[in-house]
Every structure is written in C-alpha cells, then in structure tokens.
C-alpha cells in the first residue's frame with residue numbers, strides 16, 4: 001500500500017507522466033474501439049482510428065461524448081460481456097433515463113486504490129475511524145470512501161443517512177476521526193451537537209471530508225474551531241468518474257487528478273474548441289483504464305480551470321484543476337447569491353412530505369429578481385400542511401443559503417419525471 005503512494009512521489013518528471021498517460025490512452029482506445037459498439041460507431045463516423053492517435057494533440061480528433069449519450073447508450077458503451085460486470089451504479093438522468101454505470105471487479109479495485117491513496121495522502125492510517133454519512137445504494141461516493149478506508153485497514157462505520165443525534169452518538173462512541181458528509185450536513189451535525197450541549201472539538205475528529213460543494217474559507221474555519229478538525233477538504237467526483245482526484249492538502253483551491261486513471265482536458269462549453277492551460281471551460285474526462293463503462297472525451301458539464309501538470313508543494317506533480325467547479329447547466333445567482341439546485345434538493349431531503357425534486361425560476365424582469373421554488377410533493381401531502389410546510393421550507397433555505405424565495409409552489413409527484421430544467425431564468 002505504501003508502495004503505491006511512494007510511486008506517486010518518485011515520478012517527478014512531467015514528461016515521464018505524460019508519456020505514461022499516452023501509452024495508457026493508446027491501449028485504452030484500441031480496447032474501447034474493439035469492444036464497445038457505441039464508441040466504435042462514433043470513431044467510424046468521425047473517420048478516426050485508434051492507430052492514428054500518436055500524441056495527446058492527435059487526441060482532439062476523437063469525438064466528444066455527452067452525458068445524454070451515456071444515459072441513452074448503456075448497453076452499447078459496455079466494453080465487457082455482461083458476465084464480467086460486478087455491480088452497477090446510477091444517478092438521476094437529464095433525459096428521462098437514469099445514468100447507469102457498470103463496473104468490473106478490476107474497476108472496483110482501481111476505484112478502491114484511488115480512494116485509499118487519497119486517504120494515505122491525508123495521513124490516514126489503519127488506526128483511523130471513518131464515519132460515512134452519505135447514502136450508499138446506487139450512488140457511488142459513499143462506496144468509494146468505504147472501499148478506500150477498508151483497503152488501508154481503517155475502521156469503517158457505514159452509517160449512511162441517519163438521525164443526526166445518532167451520528168453524534170457514533171462519533172462519541174467509536175472515536176470517529178474522519179467524517180464523510182455533505183458540506184451542509186457537517187454544519188447540521190455541529191448545530192445539533194450544540195443543541196445537545198456537546199462540544200465536538202473535545203472528541204477525536206481530525207479530517208472533515210466535505211461532499212457536494214467546496215466549503216468556503218469561513219466554513220472551514222468554523223469546522224476547525226467547533227468540530228476540532230485539523231484538516232477540511234472537499235470531495236470532487238461523480239458516479240461516472242469515481243476515484244478521480246484528491247483535494248490538495250496545501251492548497252484547498254485545487255484538485256490533483258490521478259494520472260493513471262484519468263486524462264483531463266478543458267474545452268469551450270459552447271464551441272467545444274480545446275482551451276489551454278489556465279483557461280476556464282468545461283472539463284472533459286477520459287478514463288484510462290476503466291473496463292466496463294469507459295469514458296472517452298466525456299463532457300462533464302462541470303466548469304473549471306485546467307492548470308496543467310504542477311509540481312505542488314504537497315509533494316504531488318499531477319494534472320491539476322481548480323476546485324472552483326460549477327455545474328454548467330444548473331447553477332444560478334439570486335440577488336448575488338450562487339444557488340445550486342443540488343443544494344436545495346439536499347435541504348428539501350429533511351422534509352418527508354416532498355420528493356426532493358425541485359425547480360428554481362428566477363424572473364430577472366422584476367426589479368428584485370423574484371425567485372420561485374417549485375417543489376414536488378409526495379403523494380400523501382395533507383391539505384392542512386400546505387401553508388406550514390411552505391413556510392418551513394422557506395425558512396430552512398433562508399437560514400442555510402441566505403436567500404429567501406418569494407414563493408414556494410407545490411407541484412404534484414410525476415411533474416418532474418421527464419427531462420426538465422432545474423433552473424429557469426426569465427430575462
């Protein structure tokens with residue numbers, strides 16, 4: 001295990017890493033072309049053969065792959081026979097089909113290694129106690145952390161989503177040192193602990209892994225002060241590219257990408273023209289070793305800046321991207337405050353009467369940019385709850401995000417089943 005980590009540190013030359021990536025890429029493209037019907041057809045339609053890719057520059061000739069294509073071509077993309085698939089993951093789709101991702105045993109081993117390396121990078125050892133509060137099921141993130149923690153021999157508490165009081169009890173009972181939670185949930189835990197008269201900084205917490213969004217500087221300070229954490233990091237990845245990167249421990253504003261597993265590029269989000277180092281655009285991801293469900297020039301819909309290979313003071317010299325990552329199709333600003341529907345969905349998850357699906361409508365024609373939140377209700381919402389629930393949701397969002405929606409409107413279940421825009425801006 002330590003060997004894996006040391007290999008990282010000794011590979012000092014960017015050129016050597018780039019050459020290594022190119023040979024992995026060439027091998028992967030040959031494999032994908034022969035085994036995946038979907039990619040072969042795409043290559044053929046573009047008149048490109050894997051044998052023509054002799055440099056990273058040549059790689060720009062290969063067609064890009066969209067999220068919608070992944071959602072609609074699960075079987076065609078598969079590059080292994082079904083008998084070799086070990087497991088499947090899913091995330092909500094944008095086209096009405098959920099995004100399905102399959103893994104072989106070897107894919108799982110690679111995700112596990114990437115996750116274990118990340119933990120070792122932060123100084124985790126088998127003495128650590130890792131508490132995972134995110135949902136397992138068909139989502140990937142909790143599994144990645146779980147597999148990595150097991151791999152380094154740590155003690156894993158796979159609690160998943162549970163009552164916050166219970167999470168706090170586990171932190172105390174087992175001496176949790178690493179807490180894996182959505183950024184906002186970290187704060188919920190602190191808040192509930194306070195209301196119970198508990199001072200979490202008195203326990204053994206040392207590493208806070210923040211999922212879903214990058215904590216701000218102030219949030220990081222609060223977590224350190226009130227939670228007793230020594231390190232606060234953000235977790236970036238997605239169901240379709242698990243085990244992608246590590247948040248730099250010296251500079252939280254960047255992520256280092258694991259170069260053996262992923263090749264990254266950045267393109268203009270509108271024209272899809274390749275952008276250079278230091279330019280902000282849409283992150284394009286190619287998996288270099290994935291067996292079952294390979295990604296080839298995948299348009300991630302995430303906007304970031306590619307910073308090239310950097311020799312970082314943390315000791316890694318990997319491809320690096322900015323940790324200021326925006327979802328291209330979903331973020332919006334309401335009266336100067338950036339809002340992500342995923343964040344609102346997370347806040348809605350505490351209300352059992354709604355499904356969690358929502359739509360934000362901002363009317364920029366009005367002087368105050370009035371904002372409406374449309375929320376899908378579960379089938380059983382009794383009429384008498386209508387008004388109070390709307391007030392509770394408004395208050396929760398105002399407290400957590402700092403903005404007030406002018407109106408919360410309920411829509412019946414099923415309204416958001418098919419393709420729908422999470423954000424509509426009327427201008």
Ligand SMILES: [Zn+2]
Nearest residue numbers: 248249312314
């Ligand atoms: Zn670094």
